[in-house]
Structures are given as C-alpha cells and as structure tokens.
Amino acid sequence: MSSTHTSFYQETHTVFGHHDNKFLQWIFSIDHKRIAIMYGIVMFSFFGIAVLIALSMRLELFYPGQQIMGPQTYNEAFTLHGIIMIFIFIVPGIPATLGNFLLPLQIGARDVSFPRLNLLSFWVFVLGIIAVLTSLFWNGNAPDTGWTFYAPYSTKTGSNIVMALTGAYLLGLASILTGINFIATTHRLRAPGMGFFKMPLFVWGLYATSWIQVLATPIVGITLVLVILERVFGVGVFDPTKGGDPVLLENLFWMYSHPAVYLMILPAFGIASEIIPTFCRKPIFGYRAIAISSSMIAFIGYLVWGHHMFTSGESNTVALVFSVLTFLVAVPTSIKFFDWIATMYKASIVFDTPMLWTLGTFITFIIGGMTGLILGAVGVDVYFHDTYFVVAHFHYAILGGVVFLMFAGMHYWFPKVTGKMYNELHGKIAFYIIFVGFNTLWFPMFVAGALGMPRRYFDYLPQFTIYHQIATVGSWIFAFGLIYMFVNLYKGIRKGKPAGPNPWNATTLEWQIPSPPQAENFGTIPYVDFMPYEYIKGEPVHHMDLSVDESKKGAHHE
C-alpha cells in the first residue's frame, strides 16, 4: 500500500462539528469505529471489576463457613457480578464493540444508518451504568436479589432495587437503539450488488441479533418498569396480597431473557464463521445453511422461555411442550457446527491465535450446550434446578462460548483496529492458560451441582469442599491468563509490527482498506458481485484497494 492515508484516529466527525480537544473528539464522535472503541473500553473495565468480585466470591467459598464476607455481602456480590456481566458486559457485548466497528466495513458502507443515534445509545449506556453504580452507594444496601429481580423478594427487600432497575432499563434501551440502527443499516447501506446472501456471516449474526434486541428487550424493559411501579406505588401486578402473580414476572422476564442468550451467542457464531474460512483458506461450507440457521435460532429462541420455570408450578403439559421446543434449538445450532467442521475437513488449517480460540471454544461451548439439553429435560431439571450444575452450564455457554469467541474476534480484528500485530506466541500461551484455568474453574461445579450443591449460597456442607477448592484455584489460573492476554494485546498496541491491510489473507471487504481504516472507511465503494469467502487453491480471489476514490485518482497527487 503506497498511498498514505489519515486514519480515523487522526480525523473524525462529531455531533457538534469540529473540536480541538482530543477528549471531546472522542466522546462526541459519530464515527462508528470510535463509538465501538469507547464501548469496548467501558465494557472491559467493568468486565474486570466483575471478575474481581467473582474472585472474591470464590475466595469466600474456599473453605466452608465464613471467610472474608458475610451472607448479605455475598448476596450483594453475586447480584452485582450478575448485573455487570449480563447487562453491562455481555448484552451490549459483541454487537456494540466488534459489531459497531465492523458492520459498516463488512457491507461496504461509510457509517451506520443513524450515526447520531449510535452515539446517543452509547451515552444512554453510560447513564445506565451510572444508575447501577448509584444503587450501590445510595443510602441503603446494594441490591441483593440476583440479576433476575424475581418478585416478591425484589418488591419487598430493603435494598436499592429501583435505582438498579432504572439502570438495567437504560442499558436495555441502549441495546434497542443499537438494534434499530443495525437493522436499518443492513437493509439500506449494503454496497450495490451485495444481496442478503452475499453478506459476510458475521453480518448475518448481527442482523438476527438485532431483531432479538428490538423485539425482546422492550418486554423486559416494561417488566422492569412494572417492578419499579410495584415498589413505588404498590400497583399490585406481582403482589399476591393484591391478587397479583409473582410467577407472571418470571414469565415476562424469561420471554426476554431466554432469547437474550441467543442475542449473545449469535454474533459470536458469526465470528467463528469469519475466522474458520480465513484460517482454512477455503470457502465456507454451507453458507446459506449457516445464514438461515441464525434466523431459525432467533425464532425458536422465543418459544422456549418456560424451561426456566419447570419448578415454578407449570402444568406438566406446558413443561413438556417447553422441553421439546428447547431440544429443537439444538437443530439449527448443530447445522452450524457441522458446516464449520465440513469447512475444516481436508483443509490446511493455520493455527494462529484466532483459530486456536475458535477451536477451543467449540469444546467449551459444546459442553455448555449439551448440559443445556440435560437441563432442558424436565425430569432432570427438577433435580438440577438452582444447583451449581446450572451455574457451570451457563458459564460454559456464556463465558466459554460467547466471551471466548469474542476474544477470538479481538485477536482476529486486532490488526484492523490498531494497525499493529500482537505477539502470536504470547497470544497462544494466553489461550492455553485461560483454557486450562477455565476448565479447572468450572468443571468441578458440574459434579458438585449434580451431588446437590445449591447455588447462591455463601456457605456449604463439608463434603463439597474439594470441588470449591479446585474451582478457586482454577479461578486464579483463569484470572492470570486474562491478565497475560490483555498485557500481550496492550504490548501489541504499543510496540507491535505494522500489520498492513490484510495480514490474514482474508476475503471480506474490511480487509481491502488500510488498517486502521480512514474516517469514512472507503474511498471507492465496490460493486459486490462475489461471495464473501472466495478462495481458489488457498488464495483469495479478490485483491482490491478501496482506500482511495478511484474517480478522483490522479486529480491531485501529493
């Protein structure tokens, strides 16, 4: 690449026109790439905090009896851990960071459809965080209900629920705004020629996710508002003494929150679908099947919320229906996995860090997914409900599925975002440490849960000691691995070698422009009459330079 270009780090548009101040240039920027990075910084800071809280919980559980915190503090700790991890970290998650950065780049657009709305959603997100934080310190106890806010405890407890709910509501609103933006962008701003079945699969993942955000999040939003009204005015909707029904809250809550787990995993699957063809140097197998299965998962995801309530007094018929529907979700999910495996079949795979993360995640996610099926079986769930089996299951699925693939994506697009390369060797070592730490941390939980260790307890019977101790050791290995990984990435930003536009020999549009991209992404918008993953004999079919405007080329030389 001979032409020099100004990257988006040097030049930006803001809502209020021009600013000289660097800080204001960031917080008012309407460039999707800058907004993505701001989301990333805030989200990962809170991820770090939530991990610290979790580590302290694990320390408390090292021996039976009370070590470093009492029961009330422990309740507040797991609630805060849950709220941060779910509402602040993983719900905005991949869409707000990698999605925001990449969606316009991958479809050949100069920004999202509503850049100002994008910035607004970031601000609403920050406001939501502020509300959540206020609930911790604002006269009275920090919330202690667990992140699900089940009634009647949430309507009765003396802790700061209203503030926390307001925060969660705002965070949900931010994610709705992102969803609206992404749907409009995907429909309107694809480069000419790019039909829906020529879009990269990460875009498909984001698109299906956005629909879930738009259709499901409002339900949990209004549910949270109802809890607020219940507490402030005593409306009665969830209060049995006024004829209300606490289980109604669970229904409304899971109508959202179950689809929400697909909202987390679908973009993560999208990342896997990008990385696999690139590191196999082959077109992906079953492109259409993968694309459509995302939508199928999104759709079926709406119909299975009842599997969270097998023990809440559902009738047997209802429970069976939800159980069967839950099994159905495995079908489109398996379609994806088989297509990925078929892509890897007889390929000469390059095991660079992103690919390593992707393959490692398959193992952890499959464990998470399979145990999900176990929990989806009514009879078994009645026994496993609210035990550590469930805790292990969702950490395998969310942490070992979504977050790990997010790490895969972070390494994969690191050169695009920063223009530099991280150190491969250290990247791989970090993966192995985290992987080992993760399994040491969570696998014993399956056993402890199956033996009857209930969740959300700050204390336990002596026979569970060994599992908790292994887990706590695992949590230290895991945390060490995280630090190792982030230090490596940070060093990459500081001292990494320049990456060039396309270090992986990838085929999608974002790799046809310089790294880091310029403010409006493309000089020339291409006409897209090709599939996203075209390789012949291990070489990408297209080599394009879309950084300069072809029509103005030669008009002014520097």
Add this chain to the structure above:
Amino acid sequence: MSDVKTYEPEIIFDKQGNPHEVVDWDHDYEGAKLGFWIFLLTEMMIFGSLFLVYTFYSYQHGAQFSAASIHMNRLLGGINTFILLISTLTMGLSLANLRNGHVAVCKKYIWATIILATLFLAIKYTEWTLEIGEGFYPGSPSADLAALGHGGKLFFGLYFTMTGLHGVHIIVGIGVMLWLLSLINRGKITPENFVVLENTALYWDFVHIVWIFVFPIFYLIY
C-alpha cells in the same frame, strides 16, 4: 429556497458498465422511515406486554374488572378520545400542507396539535384527581376499593400504569412537536425534506391507536 444544497448521489458501475446508486446514510429517506417503523415495533412490544398482562388478569377476575369499570368517568374519557382523534387529523394536515409547500399553515396545524394534546393531558389530570379523591388508587386504604376485591385493585393498578405510560407518550410527543417547530424555523424541515415530520405524524398515529385500545378495555367493559 435557493440555499438548499442539492444532493448528488454517488454512482458506481459494475463489470457490465451499468450504473448503481450508492445509498448514503445522510440522505436516506427510506432508511429513516424504516428505522422509525422498527422503533414503533418496540413500542408495540411494550404496550403489547401490558395488554397481555391486562388480558391475563381480566380473565382471572372478569366480574370484578367490570365492577371496577363502573367507577370510570366515561364522559371525560370519551371527550379525550374525541380530542385525540381530532389531533391526529390536525397532525396529518400539517404534513399535507408542508408537502404542498404551505409552511406557515403547516406550523399552525402543529400548534393546534400541541394545544389539543395539552388539553388531553389536562382532562386526564382532572380524571386522575377525581379517581384518587374517591380512593381508587394503588395502595389506597379506601373501603370502596377493598369491596372491589383483588380484581378491583389490579384493575386500578393497571389503569394508572397504562394511562400513565400513555400520558408519558403524549408529553414526549408535545416535546417533539416543539422541536419540529424549531427545525422548521431553522430550515431543517422543508417541503422537500420532511421525513422527521412524517415520522412524528406516524408516532402520533401510534399514540392515538394505543388509546383506541386502552379506552374500551377500561371504560367500556361493564
């Protein structure tokens, strides 16, 4: 309108040399409409959930719900329905006039809508005051309310929740209309570029339609 910048879409060519227009986010009428429709969808989900909750409880406490409904003020509610109906008309007329280039008339109709919306709120306020005065509100110690049983309590709980949420939408609507007026004055909304007004009209239609559902389920069921 000579100072209006005309926008020239970017054209690219495929291999056969056919021209294709590149859609720019800043000049995308269709995109603005699409985005707004999706937003309305989220609103539908919100009110939809509340109607679901209402259905759930009215199914359980049908008789008590209709007994409670007797205490609604059908006259005030009816007048309000009528007011909202007219305000939808004035909103629509403002859009039609703008498109035909009658900017001044358009602004008058927006003002009319604002006034009608304020009137709606005033009447709603009166109604709430009356109901609260009679002891029909969540958490009220009133014996009349207690006599209506669980169903009555839920009925009034939902009534205040849903009309309250609807009222919030009216207030937001008034705010947006004031903003519209300033946009028109600053030349940001013109007879050629009216998508913001069009979306607001859509929003106002939606607020009106929600009321059309809220009104019968609370006022007309006994």
